[in-house]
Amino acid sequence: SQTIHQWPATLVQPVGSPLSLECTVEGTSNPNLYWYRQAAGRGLQLLFYSVGIGQISSEVPQNLSASRPQDRQFILSSKKLLLSDSGFYLCAWSKLARNEQYFGPGTRLTVT
């Protein structure tokens, strides 16, 4: 069966510091991968998605970037965090040609 991992689970970072969140998927190959952000009590905002290694599509111009160095690894980064980057970050995967997305446990980021 497939599993998706995210770490860290929680993170508190000062404004201006760098960020690296990691997501890995097990039990499948060539997945589509997605990064979402969720503000408290709000819906899901798609940030990036990837259909293959090195292929990244950005949905929202922002202070963040994404990379996919390996087939089942997806990384969300920032060089300098802003207060507005605080939120709940979710990684998700789907099989190619399938529409169902499966979410990881999320990372709670607080920028102080």
Added chain:
Amino acid sequence: GQQLNQSPQSMFIQEGEDVSMNCTSSSIFNTWLWYKQDPGEGPVLLIALYKAGELTSNGRLTAQFGITRKDSFLNISASIPSDVGIYFCAGQLRGAQKLVFGQGTRLTINP
């Protein structure tokens, strides 16, 4: 961008009551998905719908893909305390790699 209108935004019900929520759009979707999110966790897929008119059940949950392909409904029968959470609808346009999400329905149950 595309938007899904999900309603109601919140519901306060008694345990044992039935629940209904829906999502509508001005666009035609090929797929409708329903998710549930518990506090501090990632959303969990409940039901996936792929054909107009399709009616699918998962235990006490039943969802339908609207005939017009522009809406979907989720019903929960005989609610129990563990049904508390936020329910999201999501739709996929033809040929798209990504989902469009509704803003969620927050369900609260009074015992």
